Ligand code: MF3
C-alpha cells in the first residue's frame with residue numbers, strides 16, 4: 001500500500017484515516033490556527049489586505065510549513081481575505097481596511113504532508129452592531145454543526161444543524177460553496193453542505209477528516225464570482241461572514257484540529 005494514503009475508502013469515496021493520523025492533522029491545524037491568532041493584532045484600519053497576506057506568508061515560512069494555496073489552481077497568495085459582502089476567496093491586494101469593515105481570513109498550511117485549513121472573522125476598528133450579530137450567528141452555526149459530528153450521525157445532520165439555526169435568525173446559508181474532506185490532500189470527498197435534512201447523506205465514521213465552513217449572509221443566499229475568477233460576492237451586496245474548522249471524527253464525537261491556541265477564535269473574545 002502507498003504510505004502517503006493509508007486507510008480505506010468508504011463507498012462514497014471518503015477516506016477513513018488511522019488513529020495515528022490524528023497527530024499529523026493536529027500539528028497542521030495548530031500551525032494554521034496560531035497564524036490566525038497572530039494576525040489579529042495587525043487587522044487595523046489603514047492596513048491593506050495584501051500587507052496582511054505578506055505577514056501570513058512570512059509566518060507560514062517561519063513555522064516551517066508550506067502554504068497550500070500558493071500555486072493551487074493558479075492562486076498566488078498565502079490567504080484568502082474576504083471583506084464585507086465578499087463571501088469567500090477574496091484575493092489580497094491594495095485595498096486599505098476602513099473602520100467598521102469585517103473580514104474573513106482563511107489560511108491553509110501543509111505540515112509534514114498534512115493539511116490544516118481554518119478561517120475566522122475579524123473587524124477593523126469598531127464592529128458595527130449588525131455585523132456583530134452576523135458574526136455571532138455564523139460562529140454559533142459552525143459550532144452547532146460540529147456538535148453534530150459523531151459516528152452514526154450523517155452529513156445531513158451537520159447541514160441541518162447549521163441551516164435551521166441560521167434561518168431561525170432570519171439570515172441565509174450560502175449554497176454555492178461547501179466544506180470538504182481533507183488530510184494528505186486539500187480537497188477530497190465528501191462535499192460538506194451547510195444545509196440539509198436530518199438523516200440524509202453519508203454516515204459519519206471514525207477516522208473521517210473534513211472541514212465545516214459555513215458562509216452566512218444577512219440578505220439572500222445567492223452569490224456570483226467576479227471577473228478575476230476567484231472573488232465570490234453576495235448578489236444583493238449584503239454582508240457575509242464565515243468561520244472554518246478542520247475536524248476529525250473520533251469514537252465519541254470529534255477532535256477540532258484548528259482550535260485557537262490562544263482561545264481567540266471568536267472576534268469578540270478580545
Ligand atoms: N481555504 C479555502 C477552503 O476553505 C480554499 C482556498 S483555495 C484558494 O477550502 F486557492 F482560493 F486559496
Ligand code: CO
Pocket residue numbers: 117179180211213244
Ligand atoms: Co476549506
Ligand code: CO
Pocket residue numbers: 106107108117118119244
Ligand atoms: Co479554508
